[in-house]
Amino acid sequence: MVARVKTVAFHGIDVRTVDVEVQILGGMVNFNIVGLPDKAVAESRERVRGALHALGLSLPPQRLTVNLAPADVVKEGSHFDLPIALGLLAAMDILPKEELSEYVVLGELGLDSSIRAVTGVLPAAMHANAQSRALICPAACGAEAAWAGDVPILAPQDLLQLINHMKGTQVLTRPQAHVPAQANENIPDLQQVRGQETAKRALEIAAAGGHNLLMIGPPGSGKSMLASCLPGILPPLSPREALEVSMIHSLAGQLPEGGLLTRRPFRDPHHSASLPALVGGGHRVKPGEISLAHNGVLFLDELPEFARATLEALRQPLETGEALVARVNHHVRFPARFQLIAAMNPCRCGYLGDPAQECTKAPKCGGEYQDKISGPMFDRIDLHVDVAAVRIQDLGSVPTGETSAIVAQRVAAARDVQKQRFLSLGIEDIDINAHADGPILEQIAPLEPAARELLNKAAESARLSARAYFRLLRVARTIADLTDQAPALTPAHIAEALSYRRLQLA
Numbered sequence: 001m002v003a004r005v006k007t008v009a010f011h012g013i014d015v016r017t018v019d020v021e022v023q024i025l026g027g028m029v030n031f032n033i034v035g036l037p038d039k040a041v042a043e044s045r046e047r048v049r050g051a052l053h054a055l056g057l058s059l060p061p062q063r064l065t066v067n068l069a070p071a072d073v074v075k076e077g078s079h080f081d082l083p084i085a086l087g088l089l090a091a092m093d094i095l096p097k098e099e100l101s102e103y104v105v106l107g108e109l110g111l112d113s114s115i116r117a118v119t120g121v122l123p124a125a126m127h128a129n130a131q132s133r134a135l136i137c138p139a140a141c142g143a144e145a146a147w148a149g150d151v152p153i154l155a156p157q158d159l160l161q162l163i164n165h166m167k168g169t170q171v172l173t174r175p176q177a178h179v180p181a182q183a184n185e186n187i188p189d190l191q192q193v194r195g196q197e198t199a200k201r202a203l204e205i206a207a208a209g210g211h212n213l214l215m216i217g218p219p220g221s222g223k224s225m226l227a228s229c230l231p232g233i234l235p236p237l238s239p240r241e242a243l244e245v246s247m248i249h250s251l252a253g254q255l256p257e258g259g260l261l262t263r264r265p266f267r268d269p270h271h272s273a274s275l276p277a278l279v280g281g282g283h284r285v286k287p288g289e290i291s292l293a294h295n296g297v298l299f300l301d302e303l304p305e306f307a308r309a310t311l312e313a314l315r316q317p318l319e320t321g322e323a324l325v326a327r328v329n330h331h332v333r334f335p336a337r338f339q340l341i342a343a344m345n346p347c348r349c350g351y352l353g354d355p356a357q358e359c360t361k362a363p364k365c366g367g368e369y370q371d372k373i374s375g376p377m378f379d380r381i382d383l384h385v386d387v388a389a390v391r392i393q394d395l396g397s398v399p400t401g402e403t404s405a406i407v408a409q410r411v412a413a414a415r416d417v418q419k420q421r422f423l424s425l426g427i428e429d430i431d432i433n434a435h436a437d438g439p440i441l442e443q444i445a446p447l448e449p450a451a452r453e454l455l456n457k458a459a460e461s462a463r464l465s466a467r468a469y470f471r472l473l474r475v476a477r478t479i480a481d482l483t484d485q486a487p488a489l490t491p492a493h494i495a496e497a498l499s500y501r502r503l504q505l506a
């Protein structure tokens with residue numbers, strides 16, 4: 001007699017069905033888990049034994065085999081405890097076999113039979129919903145699961161609650177989806193940034209079109225401050241984006257209070273971050289910072305201080321919008337379509353170009369410092385702006401600049417223009433200019449003859465790479481969308497886009 005329970009294995013954000021088969025046979029007393037389990041799954045045995053013992057149940061003194069099928073799917077994580085325990089309970093005729101087979105089950109067990117939170121409940125719930133199955137998940141993850149359509153959900157605190165529910169002596173109600181309050185208070189307002197008009201304009205363009213931006217300037221000029229204002233001018237996530245982003249955060253165990261994320265992610269990893277932390281990976285494959293920044297912003301402050309290998313690993317995701325994590329015998333993909341915002345000092349001492357303060361090694365030290373960022377990396381950044389030191393008299397003045405709310409309105413309007421244009425061309429999966437490529441880019445960014453001439457001349461004299469050329473075109477499109485919504489790009493749009501391209505570094 002074999003009892004079957006369904007659970008899942010995660011492969012990037014893809015979810016695969018895994019059958020947990022439990023068989024009790026006569027013979028030597030034994031308890032085995034087979035089917036390519038990793039260490040955490042192998043440890044399930046002890047947790048399951050402990051949890052059942054806490055309920056006053058002991059495993060039958062027979063040969064117990066748990067098979068996780070299909071055998072060629074890698075099973076990682078601790079969420080197999082609960083399906084294995086339920087499979088055993090069914091095999092022991094404590095729970096009804098047929099009823100159990102209708103559920104997708106995941107959860108970790110404590111030795112006291114409590115059911116602990118696990119990662120990836122939202123994608124698992126979406127998977128269950130797509131297959132018209134019900135879900136059993138930990139109570140702590142119930143609110144998260146409730147976002148996945150109207151899939152029936154049981155979210156027990158412990159094993160006893162679940163058994164009582166199945167036996168009809170206690171009823172578990174479906175958990176409710178809720179939007180967690182997302183704190184607003186930490187986002188500084190653009191109005192607080194004095195001066196820096198060019199940098200503010202570049203930030204607005206970057207926000208409107210989703211372009212990458214690099215700010216270069218002396219310490220204390222407001223680079224980090226400008227970047228931290230960005231979340232305040234970006235539009236909220238669309239429902240589709242919110243679900244996608246939340247699934248990634250769920251897999252990383254970073255979904256706040258089990259609610260859906262509605263604000264665009266803003267990730268600012270420290271420059272000591274390791275490669276797996278940034279790109280994804282680790283002992284149990286987890287999405288890295290670049291995937292947590294999917295549909296949002298990755299802010300790399302003090303860019304040259306990041307390890308070279310770490311920075312170079314960003315090159316591919318910046319082009320493909322995907323993080324590829326290599327494992328021993330397979331690859332895992334996570335979405336990673338993020339907007340890169342970076343800041344750096346011009347040199348180690350930070351005052352290159354300021355005769356009063358620069359160190360004795362200038363200008364050589366500047367070249368050395370900036371060489372830490374490779375050419376291909378610079379090439380992938382659409383907008384380069386110099387953020388000069390702010391003048392003292394500006395600092396003391398009353399803030400007169402625009403508030404983030406006003407800039408956010410313009411950004412939202414420009415994004416709307418872009419979306420409508422893509423829709424009118426029958427393109428539904430692209431919302432912003434930064435994601436337009438090839439023929440689509442040519443279609444959305446026609447040039448006036450004079451603009452084409454200017455662009456070609458500039459591209460030739462500055463030896464722009466093909467990539468830089470197309471990035472420039474996208475930025476010019478966004479500038480037009482922000483300013484006059486002209487159908488064809490004018491020389492003014494091209495000239496402004498060119499002004500944000502640092503063609504030759506110091």
Ligand SMILES: Nc1ncnc2c1ncn2[C@@H]1O[C@H](COP(=O)(O)OP(=O)(O)O)[C@@H](O)[C@H]1O
Nearest residue numbers: 192193194196218219220221222223224225390
């Ligand atoms: N342009 C500015 N307007 C107002 N305050 C500023 C400006 N630039 C810097 N500051 C102040 O200096 C602090 C440090 O700025 P920061 O953004 O960290 O500089 P950077 O990153 O360029 O070294 C900020 O928290 C802010 O209080």
Ligand SMILES: [Mg+2]
Nearest residue numbers: 223224301343
């Ligand atoms: Mg800084």
